[in-house]
Amino acid sequence: MGPTAAGKTDAAIALADSFDVELISVDSALVYRGLCIGAAQPDYPHHLIDIRDPADVYTAANFVEDTLSCIADARSRGRRAVLVGGTMMYYRSLIEGLSDMPASDPAIRAEIEAEASRAGWPEMHRELVAVDPDTASSLHPNHSQRISRALEIFRQTGTPMSHWQRAGSQERRAAICVALAPSDRATLHARIEARFDLMLKSGFVEEVKALFERGDLHADLPAIRAVGYRQIWSHLSGECSLEDARDKGIAATRQLAKRQITWLRGWSGLHWINSEAKDGQEQVKNCLRNYLEAPLS
Template sequence: MGPTAAGKTDLATGLAEALDGELVSVDSALVYRGLDIGSAKPDYPHHLIDIRDPAESYSAADFVADASRVVADIVGRGRTPILVGGTMLYFRAFLEGLAAMPASDPAIRAELAATAGREGWPALHARLAEIDPIAAAAIHPHHSQRISRALEVFAGSGIPLSEWHQRPVVSPAVRYRVVQLALCPQQRAELHRRIDLRFRSMLAQGFLQEVAALHRRPDLHPGLPAIRAVGYRQLWRHLDGECSLEEAVQQGLAATRQLAKRQLTWLRKWPGLHWLLTDATGNVCAAGESEAGGRETEDIPLRAALKYLGVDPM
């Protein structure tokens, strides 16, 4: 786990090769076909990449179902599953489980989207507040995907989303030994430098052209989860004529930094986490507190990670 641009993919690739493992993507943007450059889609094989069209939605429940199946298959073949990504909600859902809520209903979802098109998502949020004030209090009035899902669950079951969340759940990870690692630059300035460098590298690779190809599709719009992905929604606004390219770039950089901040907020409260903090060269400068209360120093993240896994890094 870790914030965007922290170097998670390189570390996970090294672990996969060292442990005879297979990588499982935990990323809400990488599931979509056609979102390649802006999502930093890796070359190394991952499960759960390119499994949805951008016009479709993908939820934490979808991820838990897919990841449970993939992880069981990897373990069944005698290999090590390595989950890697930055979508913390997906990690939490897999580790803690989700209530067995009703499956998505495309017809109900389409009806809600049509209503939102006429009245706006804040109006549907107000409707949710009448039905399920607890769920509404935790959802922003413009967060269309979460509002839609909460109303869809109630429409399909007659049970508020907040009540489903209170029901007992079983974690898919309960049968496995799980080691949790977080990779992050020790200094925030270094993380911001890496974010800036990667975003501008994406633009040089054709990120704007990639978004333009999506923009030409008549079935795609800014309300879809895929198009709301960081970077994509800002360049989409530029293609809609709402801002200049440089404004879109600056907004994209700011949004990416905000994403990293949210990811770190999740991780700072995460139980049982082993931190791998890196310096400006990418080497681990402090691998966190050991059980003995001391601090370790390693030269590369892979060596430190293998020690946490109880593997001799040679």
């Protein structure tokens, strides 16, 4: 686990090379085909990368189902799996379980999206505050996907999403959780900026342009709302200059990192490792060594 640009992938690859484990990506952008440069897709093999079209919606429930299948497959080959990535909702859903909430209703979802197109997502967020303040307090006013889902559940059932989540809690799945992050936030901010600029030099705009020119994608899809992608999409839509898109993309990535760190600070039993430490990767290996070297039961 860890914030974006903290070095999680490099540490996981070093772990896989040392212990012959299989890696499972925990990244809500990397599941989509065509999201490579802007999602920092690794060259090393990972499960759950490039498994969905960008026009699809991939949920936390999909992730849990796919991950449990990957873990079972790895064990059938006599290997363990290590999860790596920064989509904290996926981790929580896997470890703490999913509540038995109703399936999505396309008609209600379309109704909410139509209202949002007229009033804006901050106004929809204010509506959510009135009916489900617990969920609303954890969401940014422009986090359209999760605001939409929370309102959809309330309109379907009359029960707030937060109540469903509490009622559906299950026994936690056992997991050894390691967080990799720099001790100095300024260091992380500098890494984020440098990585974003490298993405631009590597063809990030051209990558988003290929998605933009497909004609069947739009800015409200989860794939296009991914950090960095939505800012470049806005530039291609004529809403801002490339320079502004760059600045907004870097700012959005820093905000994402801040949310990830805040989430991790509330995670119990977490092993924190300074990603800037010279022996950081060795510390990761030592945290997991006993588990990875033990015989499969």
